[in-house]
Amino acid sequence: MNHVMPTRDVRDVYGRRYRVGEDAKDLTGHSRRWQLWAAWACMIAISPLQYSFGTAALGLESDRGWGAVQTLWLLAIFVACQALVAIPAGWVQRVRRASPTQLVVLGGLLSAVGLATLAHADSYAVVVIGYALLGGTGAGLVYAACITTSARWFPDRRTSTIGFVTGGFAIGAVPSIVLLTLADSPGSRRLVFDLTAIVAVLATAIGGGLLKDPPRHWWPAAIDAQAWAIDRKLNRSIPHNAPAVRHYRPAEAMRTGALPLMWLMLAISAALSLFGIAFVVSFAVSTGLGVAVAGFAAGLLAAVNGLGRSLAGTLSDRFGRRRVLAAVLMVESFTHVGLVVAGEAGVGWAFVVCAMFAGLGGGAFYAIMANLVLEFFGENSLVQNQAILYSAKAVGGLIGVGVAASVIAVVGYRPLFLGAGLLGVLAALSVRLLKQPGRPALPVRPQLGTPVAGSNE
Numbered sequence: 001m002n003h004v005m006p007t008r009d010v011r012d013v014y015g016r017r018y019r020v021g022e023d024a025k026d027l028t029g030h031s032r033r034w035q036l037w038a039a040w041a042c043m044i045a046i047s048p049l050q051y052s053f054g055t056a057a058l059g060l061e062s063d064r065g066w067g068a069v070q071t072l073w074l075l076a077i078f079v080a081c082q083a084l085v086a087i088p089a090g091w092v093q094r095v096r097r098a099s100p101t102q103l104v105v106l107g108g109l110l111s112a113v114g115l116a117t118l119a120h121a122d123s124y125a126v127v128v129i130g131y132a133l134l135g136g137t138g139a140g141l142v143y144a145a146c147i148t149t150s151a152r153w154f155p156d157r158r159t160s161t162i163g164f165v166t167g168g169f170a171i172g173a174v175p176s177i178v179l180l181t182l183a184d185s186p187g188s189r190r191l192v193f194d195l196t197a198i199v200a201v202l203a204t205a206i207g208g209g210l211l212k213d214p215p216r217h218w219w220p221a222a223i224d225a226q227a228w229a230i231d232r233k234l235n236r237s238i239p240h241n242a243p244a245v246r247h248y249r250p251a252e253a254m255r256t257g258a259l260p261l262m263w264l265m266l267a268i269s270a271a272l273s274l275f276g277i278a279f280v281v282s283f284a285v286s287t288g289l290g291v292a293v294a295g296f297a298a299g300l301l302a303a304v305n306g307l308g309r310s311l312a313g314t315l316s317d318r319f320g321r322r323r324v325l326a327a328v329l330m331v332e333s334f335t336h337v338g339l340v341v342a343g344e345a346g347v348g349w350a351f352v353v354c355a356m357f358a359g360l361g362g363g364a365f366y367a368i369m370a371n372l373v374l375e376f377f378g379e380n381s382l383v384q385n386q387a388i389l390y391s392a393k394a395v396g397g398l399i400g401v402g403v404a405a406s407v408i409a410v411v412g413y414r415p416l417f418l419g420a421g422l423l424g425v426l427a428a429l430s431v432r433l434l435k436q437p438g439r440p441a442l443p444v445r446p447q448l449g450t451p452v453a454g455s456n457e
Contacts (some may be wrong), residue, residue: 009213010225011226013229013230016243017136018219018420024153024220028212029089032154032220034167035212035220036150036153036161036164039146039147040165040213041152041168041209042104042168042207043166044438045199045200045202046142046143046169046204047142049078049135050173050229051132051173052180053077053277054277054281054282055281055294055298056277058281058282059180062309063189066283068405070124072404073401074127074131074132074448075132075274075402076397076400076401076402077136077402078139078397079396079398080273080397080398081137081394082393082397083140083390083391084140085137085144085387086137086144087384089103089144090148091384091387093149094385099211099213100211100212101143101208101209102383103213104146104211105205105349106427107141107143107230108136108142108203109136109138109204110134110137110141111142111197112138112198113202114130114139115129115131116131116194117129118193119134119190127328137168142388143169146228147381147454148213149211149213152214155218155219156223156228156235156266158318159283159316159317159368161313162298162366162367162370162371163367164309165274166306166309167307167309168306168401171303171306173322174303177299178295180295181292181295190393196212208277236278236318237258237351238322240319241317243375243439244376245436245437247316247374247379248381249381250381252379253377253385254388256376258436259377261434262373262376262389263391264392265329265427265430267393267396268393268396269329269362269367271395272420272423272424273332273362273363273365273400274337274396274401275400276301276335276355276362277362278293278405280294281295281405283349284297284415288346290348292370292410293351297356301359301362302359303359304360305359307449308363308364309363311364313368316368321372321375323433325365325369326428328365329365329424329428331357331361332365333361333420333423334421334424335361336358336421337421338353338357339354339355340400340417340418344414353444372423376437404416
């Protein structure tokens with residue numbers, strides 16, 4: 001007979017609440033790692049919708065007769081829908097109106113519709129509805145549910161968990177980027193989209209079926225929550241990342257000025273990242289580097305974008321969120337300049353290296369900023385505050401892809417890449433302006449915990 005530990009309500013020196021005593025196996029039938037891998041697999045499956053589009057754009061232009069600007073506005077609208085869906089999806093999951101399984105399975109079906117539309121629809125209006133609107137909505141549902149659920153199961157490793165799961169959203173596009181690079185006919189490109197649509201349905205149905213939210217404030221029983229709050233051996237993020245002074249509701253967080261500044265920084269960072277995703281392939285081809293170099297650069301950008309997120313999250317635990325955030329934004333800005341220099345010089349290997357570092361800088365900031373929201377504004381309104389922040393990606397997508405495509409058609413690539421580099425430097429320097437709201441200059445209380453009324457301690 002299994003011994004079941006009593007559930008306890010524990011609070012640490014900062015007043016944060018932990019629900020201790022329930023094992024993940026008792027709640028779901030599996031260890032919590034199943035939730036992590038299921039969320040990652042679902043993100044892998046929907047990745048081609050965004051990260052393969054830059055490679056697919058060349059084929060879409062030639063197969064459908066669309067211009068470059070018209071084609072890339074599809075990606076801009078897709079990104080806006082994907083980001084804006086995070087707000088209602090986060091709220092629906094938080095109030096338990098929908099389970100993560102329901103959100104992910106529905107999102108997977110809509111994502112498959114988006115991919116199938118790219119494969120078979122010749123009408124631009126149909127592709128706008130099928131890929132940009134429905135596909136973007138589906139990707140947003142999967143993205144929001146997977147991040148929220150996995151982070152709740154790993155509250156002790158939130159940054160690296162969010163980095164790992166969101167990394168799947170980039171890494172999963174690598175096979176489709178390779179196949180689209182090799183595809184030399186409309187029929188072969190349609191086959192790639194059809195295969196990715198099938199994978200999206202199957203992966204989200206299987207992986208989404210495993211996802212389940214833990215109870216509110218759940219904490220793994222094997223880790224002493226009160227010690228974790230103050231022991232730097234258990235919690236590597238101490239002392240560089242102090243917890244929130246109190247819980248801020250969205251309106252309160254906006255009034256502090258910190259959330260609007262973070263929103264602006266994320267909008268700029270997302271615009272730079274999406275600009276690279278959208279234009280690396282077409283710029284490489286325009287400079288004469290060839291489709292093979294362009295495809296290799298795009299694939300490496302996506303792979304490093306995904307793999308670098310978890311690493312950046314771990315580094316931010318060790319050295320501080322703001323310090324690492326400034327570093328990755330600076331890397332992202334300089335590599336945009338490097339892409340211009342390497343591309344116009346015709347040095348393929350240097351172009352690929354710059355694309356790799358563009359991927360590193362262009363993905364790491366998502367996980368870091370998601371955790372800054374927790375550490376600045378607390379957990380009671382975490383989903384809503386993170387959704388507000390993530391909505392900045394919508395503006396970043398419209399400017400970094402749609403508006404950028406329109407401007408490139410007039411002035412060419414060089415001014416946009418150089419301007420993106422300068423904008424990235426300004427974003428990196430603005431990190432110094434981020435201050436944790438309400439942080440008093442008081443010492444941390446020396447006790448390990450505080451009694452909670454009604455607890456079983």
